Amino acid sequence: MSSAVTAGAEPPIDPIILREAAEWLTRLHEGDAGPRDWEAIECWRTTSPAHGRAWQRAEALLGDLRALPGGPLRATLERSAARRRHLLRMLWLPLLPAAGWLGWQQLRIDGERFRSATGEQRPVTLADGTRLLLNTDTEIAVDFHTGARTIRLLGGEILVTSAPDPSPVPRPLRVVTQDGSVRPIGTRFSVRRAHGDGASRVVVFEGAVEVTGQGQRARVDAGQRLEFGASGPGRAQAHAGVGDEAWTQGMVVARRMRLSDLIAELDRYHPGFLRCHPDVADLRISGTFPALARERSLQLLAETLPVQVRQRSSYWVTVEPIQTGA
Amino acid sequence: MSDAGTALRQDVHALYSDHHGWLRAWLRRRLGCGERAADLAQDTFVRVLSARQAADTSAWREPRAYLTTIARNLMADHWRRAELERAYLEALAAQPEALVPSPEAQLLILETLLRIDACLAALPALTRRIFLSSQLDGMVYADIAAQQGLSLPTVKRHMSTAFVACLGAA
Numbered sequence: 001m002s003s004a005v006t007a008g009a010e011p012p013i014d015p016i017i018l019r020e021a022a023e024w025l026t027r028l029h030e031g032d033a034g035p036r037d038w039e040a041i042e043c044w045r046t047t048s049p050a051h052g053r054a055w056q057r058a059e060a061l062l063g064d065l066r067a068l069p070g071g072p073l074r075a076t077l078e079r080s081a082a083r084r085r086h087l088l089r090m091l092w093l094p095l096l097p098a099a100g101w102l103g104w105q106q107l108r109i110d111g112e113r114f115r116s117a118t119g120e121q122r123p124v125t126l127a128d129g130t131r132l133l134l135n136t137d138t139e140i141a142v143d144f145h146t147g148a149r150t151i152r153l154l155g156g157e158i159l160v161t162s163a164p165d166p167s168p169v170p171r172p173l174r175v176v177t178q179d180g181s182v183r184p185i186g187t188r189f190s191v192r193r194a195h196g197d198g199a200s201r202v203v204v205f206e207g208a209v210e211v212t213g214q215g216q217r218a219r220v221d222a223g224q225r226l227e228f229g230a231s232g233p234g235r236a237q238a239h240a241g242v243g244d245e246a247w248t249q250g251m252v253v254a255r256r257m258r259l260s261d262l263i264a265e266l267d268r269y270h271p272g273f274l275r276c277h278p279d280v281a282d283l284r285i286s287g288t289f290p291a292l293a294r295e296r297s298l299q300l301l302a303e304t305l306p307v308q309v310r311q312r313s314s315y316w317v318t319v320e321p322i323q324t325g326a
Numbered sequence: 327m328s329d330a331g332t333a334l335r336q337d338v339h340a341l342y343s344d345h346h347g348w349l350r351a352w353l354r355r356r357l358g359c360g361e362r363a364a365d366l367a368q369d370t371f372v373r374v375l376s377a378r379q380a381a382d383t384s385a386w387r388e389p390r391a392y393l394t395t396i397a398r399n400l401m402a403d404h405w406r407r408a409e410l411e412r413a414y415l416e417a418l419a420a421q422p423e424a425l426v427p428s429p430e431a432q433l434l435i436l437e438t439l440l441r442i443d444a445c446l447a448a449l450p451a452l453t454r455r456i457f458l459s460s461q462l463d464g465m466v467y468a469d470i471a472a473q474q475g476l477s478l479p480t481v482k483r484h485m486s487t488a489f490v491a492c493l494g495a496a
Binding site for chain 2: 018019021022023025026029030031032054057058061064065067068069073074075076077078
């Protein structure tokens, strides 16, 4: 059976360690568990790789249990018949790595880094069900084990569709950049931070977020965007509607955008340099451009504006005024 | 090793040709459905093959008793699955439409449900009840202890036993 192959790939975990994980799970559900318990679990979990794997299994179980609806199901589960014990012994091996476990394999992320290449968009589902979309050239580090669910945006842009924490002691979700942190309130939003210098930007599509930076706080509601950098969060402004979300569909939407801004935007999606000649930088352009297909975007530009695309090499491309009569 | 493998295949082949038709009829009488009986007869032989490596051959001396033991368990599993599926669909029907998961998610939840049910089946009824009170009803241990007339440490012990079983450490 295929499940047996998976079971073989994963080295078995010492039952003593699994029992300790069970003790932690027991503690978490007692009713008065708090952040200190998470700290203690963090200590325990990092003792060895086997402890880490045991805890991954424990967290997967938490997610599984949380997914079960109550009501009529509760009574049916309670009637679980003893005659099945015999059956269970036979089924044990094939059952353990069933769909839930297999699904979990893909979600292993604790403390892990995720990167998308330039020109790539990468969906990631975190252990708690939070869904991310990494835009081009983006790097994040995810840490769920310090009493908070922290997504550190090291550079690039992410779309976050947050999910409630499946653990019995909910840990707050937050997105942290070097400029501050964004705390969602049941929501879908994106955060962008250029690698290196610059500021961070949050755009909220559903729900709301709270931004903290430089000791100041600001709330951003659906339909708004906010920049926050060295001088703390600014004021929330209405966002550009579909334009700010277009990247999640692999598009850049321009509305009377300066050509140099559009070029800078398209540049993010391709390795090498895409530059705009100063003489055409202030031309205005409107349209929808496929961010991930740069050639096509540049062709659209050349068809719409009095510009030409000059390929010095595939890594060095400039958009210049049309040379007439040359 | 390969000799043993060949011998096993011959054994199973003999078992299959001698008893498959009989087993199918036996199952059909109990299930009242020819198609399902054929499926379960097939599953029974698959189980024989996969259980064979570890099992002792003495069980094979009574082939029909051996086959019906496996088939009975598979039938119990089949009915249990149907029962859980029905209960799950009932639970879904009671939820507001916006909260109903997609069909793919439903299938995953059902798999999860079967797995957790299999873990719980090995536990004493009281442990199962305490665990479900905590996990499905969201009760804290102190309340479960009061409701069941047990001490707090006893409730914790039952919870720990259940988690051990679900983590596969039992």
